[in-house]
Amino acid sequence: MRVSYNWLKDYVDVPMSPRELASALTARGVVVENVVHNNAGVEGVVVGRVLAIERHPNADTLWVCQVDVGGGKVLQIVTGAQNVRQGNLVPVAVPGSRLPGMKLEVRKLRGVESHGMLCSPEELGIPEGADGILILPEDPDLQPGMDAAEVLGLNDWILELDLTTNYASHCQCMIGVAREVAAIVGTDVRIPETYAPESLHMKAADLISVRIEDPDLCHRYVARVVRGVTIRESPLWLQKRIRAAGMRPINNIVDIANFVMLELGQPLHTFDYAKIADRQIIVRRAREGERLVTLDGQERILDPDMLVIADGRGPVALAGVMGGENSEVTDQTTDVLIESAHFDNINNRRTSMRLNLPSEAASRFTKGVDPSGCVRAADRAVQLMVELAGGTAARGHVDVYPQPITPPVIILRTDRANAHLGLHLSKERMAEHLQRLGMAVFTPADLAADLAAGKPEPDEEEGDDLSGRPIWTAIHQISPVPSDPESYRRWADEAWSMVERAGERMERLHQKAPDGESDLLVVVSPTARRDIAEEIDLVEEIARSEGYDAIPTELPPLASSRGGRSPLAEKVLMVRRHLAGAGLDEVMTHSLLHPRVFDRLRLPADSPYRNCLRIQNPLYEDRSVLRTTLLPGLLDNLSYNARRQVRDLGIFELSQVYIPKEGQELPDEPWMLGIALMGDQAEPGWNSIPRPADFYLLKGIIASLLDVLNIREWRVERGQHPCLHPGRQATLLVGDQPCGVFGELHPLVQEEWDLPSRVMVAELEFEKLAAAGAGLREYRPVPRYPSVTRDVAFVVDKDLPAERAEEAIRTAGGDLVTNVLLFDVYEGEQLPPGRRSLAFRITYQAGRTLTDEEVEAVHNKIRESLRALGAELRS
C-alpha cells in the first residue's frame, strides 16, 4: 500500500514530517517500509500549451511544436512522440530545467533548434508504462507556466506500507491509515461527504435486480446505477491521486472506482449497464468449464469453486477478482452499474491464486474489507460520477445482505489488560486509546440499559427507536442499517445477538466477581476492524497505542524451576563433544534427499531403507524424500570436500532420520549417529605419523564412545549391510540387541560417490545406546596389593577370532585375571600360511599378594586352554 503524505492530509491533520509519521506508524505496528520522495529529480519543468505542430522538415518521425510556456513566452520544441495534438497541455522541460539524470539545454535536432523537450511520464520519473508524452487534462485551474512537478503531485512523499494480515484490513485505504494517524495525533478523521442528488423518477430497484445464489461466498451485494454519463479523462486532482497510489489514470469512471477503493478500501466494479442482459445480476458459483474473457483479454476457464457475477446470459465478471470484457465500460458507455460487494476472503484468494490473477481488488478482499462500508462506497462513487461525468443517479440502492456482519460488542476487563501487559493504565486512558481507533466505549450500566430496553422492533417508516439505547445507537453508527427490509431483519437479529452475548458474558463475570465490575468497559468495535472479535484483540490495540516501549523489562518472579536437558539430549551433547575431542568434525546434512540415493547405495529392492516418506510438492527432485539413513548425506559431504582438495577427513552427524511405521500417521524420528572416515586421520605435520582410515581405527572410535556412554557389555558380529565391504563390516551388539553397523564402504559405492580412497562408515542407533548406558558406573575398590603381569604368545589359525582366544584366557584365568591386553598380532613369512601369531599381556590381581607359584599355576592353565584351541605356544 502506497500512502501519499499530501493526500492523507485531506482526511486528517498531520502535524509531523513524513519521516516522523513513518516511525510513529511503525511503532504502532503499521510498518512503513520506505519513505520515498515522489519527485525523482524534476526541477523547473513547466506546463505548456501546444499552439502549433508541424512535421520536421528533415525527419519523417519528428514534429516541431510551438509551445506557450507562460509569461508570454513561446518556445520551439522538437518531439519524436506521436500522440501530441495542437491545443494539448503538456509538461515542458525548458532550457535550464532538470529531469531525473539530465539538465536541459537548447540543441539542434536534424538542423532544427529545440528549446527543451516535451516529457513522457517515464522521463518525469512516473512509472506508468504508457507511451508518448504525458497529456495533461483540460482543467480550469491549469495554466501554461505553472510548475509541472507541483501540478502532477510530484512534490509529495510516499509512505510504502508493509501490512500484516491483522491491521491490514483497515489500513488498506486512506481513511484507515488516517484513523491510525488520528490516534497518534489525538484528533478526528474527516470522513468525506457522499451526498448526491438522485433522480425522482428513476429507481435503482427498477433498473436492476440482484440475486445471491451462494451467500457463503458473497455476503452482501450493493448495486447502484448512474445514467447519462460522459466518459472522458479525469480532472487533474483525481489523476494526481491515482498516480500517487502507483496506478494509471484511465478514464473518469474507472478512475472514480479506483479512487473510492483507495480512499475507503472497498473495491468497486463498474459495468456498462447496457450490456447487462435481462437487467439482472446473479452471484453464483461458476459452472464447470464455463468461460469468461477477463479485462486483460485472457480467456479463463472456470470451475465451481470460483464465484462469478452473471447476468441473464452468463458470467460478466469474476467476483472480486476481475471484470469481464463483455460488460466493460468503454468510451461509448452512457449508463453505469456500480457493484459494491463483500466476498468471502478465502475463496477470493483461492480464485485469484489459481488463475494467477492478482489484482488490487483481490488483494483487498483477501485481507478483508469492511462489509458495513459497501453502501457508503457506492454512494461516494455515485457522487463523483454525477459530479465528474455528468450523470444522473437512479434513486436508492439495491442492497442484498444475506449474511450480515455486525459490530462485535466486547467486555474488556481493564485490570486484566494491565496484568497481561505489565502496565498500570487507567480505565479512562484505555477508553481513549480505543475511541481514537473508531471504537465506541461504554460502561456496564449502558449495556444494562440496552438489555433492559429489549430488542428494538423495527419500524420501516421511522427506523429504530434509539432513545435509551446507547449501545444500539453506536451499532447503528458503525454499521449503517441496510435499506432492504429483509436485509435489515437479518442485520438486526445478528446485531442484537451480539448485545445479548455481551450481556451473558457480563453476567458470568458478575457471578465470578460480584464486586468486580468497576474495571469493566463495554466496547463496540467497527466492522472495518475484521481482526477484532474478543477481549485479547482489544488488549493488543491498547498495547500498540500506548507503545511497546512503555512495557517494563522484568524477569518473572517464578518459583525457581529446575532446567536442563532430557537424558537423551544430555548424551547427544556428550557424544558430540567426545567425538570432536577424538578428532572428528561435526557436519550437518540435509534431511531431504534425491530418491535415487537408494539405488546409488546398491540397496536391494526390498531394503527397509527404501521405505521412505515422499514430499508431495517438492521444489527440487534432490530434496524430495526424507532420509531413512545418514549415510548418503555423509558420503555427499565426503565427495563435496574431496572435490575441493580436502581428501583427509573424519566427520560425524548426530541427528534424526524418518522411518514410516505401518499403521502410524507419523513416522518414527530416531536419533542416529553417523561416522565417516576417509584418508589420513592424523593431523598432518612434519613429524606426524600417518593414520590411514581403516576398520580398526573406526572400531577404536566406537569403543571409546561406548566407554563414554558407560556401555561395558558389547560385541560385534559379521554384518550383511549391502553398501559395506562384505569382509570388513560388523554389526554392533549391546547385550543381544543389534545397535547399528560399521565397516568399510563397498568399493562400488565408493566409486559411485567418486571418493578418492577407502572410506569407513558407521551408522549407530543412538537412542538404544543412550538407553543401554543409563545408570551409574560400577565401582571396584582400588587394589591394595601389587599385580603381576605375564605374557603369552602363540601361533594359531588365522581364522580363529582373536576374541575367542581372549575368552579362553579369561575363562581359564578366572577371578585372578583382571586385564587381558592383545599387544601384538603378526602374520608373515616366518609363519606357515594360514597361521598368525598373537601375544597377550595378562594382569593377575587378588585381594592379597600373589605368590609366583599361584600365578604360574593359573598361567599354565591358560596355556593349556590355548593349546586346546590349536595354539602352538611360543613362550
Added chain:
Amino acid sequence: MKEQLLKLRDEALDAIAAAPDLATLQALRVRYLGRKSELSSILSGLGRLPTVEERKAMGALGNEIKEAISAALEAREKSLQEAELARRLEEERLDITLPGTPVGRRGHLHILQQVITRIEEIFISMGYEVAESRQVETDWYNFEALNIPKGHPARDAQDSLFISENVLLRTHTSNTQIRYMLEVAKGRIPVKIICPGRVFRRDFEDATHAMMFHQVEGLVIDKGIHMGHLKGALLEMARGLFGPKVGVRLRPSYFPFTEPSAEMDISCPFCDGKGCRVCKHSGWIEIGGSGMVHPNVLRYGGYDPEEVSGWAFGYGPERIAMLMYGIEDIRHFVTSDMRFVRQF
C-alpha cells in the same frame, strides 16, 4: 727413591692435566693409582730402606703423592664432565621454530550446534527445560492448534512441504509448544521450555533462504505472566549471546499464535546502537518474532487462559550465528564444507 717418587708425581700430574677425555683419565687412574701402578711398585720397595725414619718419610711422601694424583684426577674428571655436558647441551640445540607435534587431531563441533548449545545453556541457567518434538507433523499441531485455521494466509500452500493432505514437514518449532503442553506438562505450571530443532519451508534456496533451517522456540506459562517478562527473558538471552551492553525492544507485529505480537530487536552489538553496516544504520537488529500466547493456543494446549498466561518467541539460530561471525551465506551450514566447519 725420593727423586723417583717426585718424578712420578710430576709425570702423573702432567699426564692428568693433559688428559683429553674421561676414558684417558680412567686409564691414567689405573696407571698411577692401580694395584700394579709404578707408585705401588716403588712403595713396595719401602721395606728395603735402611732406616725407620727413611721408611716413614718415604711412606708419607708416597701417600702425599697418591692424594695429589687422586685430587688431580677428581678435578680433571669434574672439568671434563662439565665440558662434556656443555658440549652435549650445545649439540642438542633445537630449531624452536619448527611446528609443534600435533596432539592428535582437533575435531570441530558444527558452529550452528555450538550456537544452539550456547542458547540452551543461557536458558537452562534460568531454569528452562530443553524440549524437542517431531519434525514430520500433522496439520493440527503445525497450524490448527496454533490458531492458524484452514484458509489462513499464514499457511500458504507454497510455504509448506507436504507428505500427505494432513501431514507435512513442520514449518516452525511452534508445534513443540502444543506437544509439550499436551504430552508433557498436562496442565502443570510453570512451563518454561526452550525448543531447538530443524524446520522446513518450500523456499528456493539462496544466500538468505534455505529449505531446511533451524528455529529456537521459547515458551513460558504461569499465573501472572505479562509482556514485560518476555522483554526480561529476551534481554537476558541477548546479553548472554552478545554481551552486557546490548539492549532489546519489541515492535508491534502479527503472528496468529500470539497476541499481542511483537518483533524482537536487539540493539546492534557491533556499533553499540550508533548505526553501522550490519544494522543498516538503524542501531537495531531484528532477531525474531514473539508475543503473549494467544488464548486459543492455551486452550488447545489444555490450559485455561482465564487462569494462566504466557509468552512465546521463536527465531533462527542461523541468523544469530551469521550475525556473530559475519557469515555471509546460510547455505554454508548444511553444505558443511570442511574449510567452513574447521574455522570454529
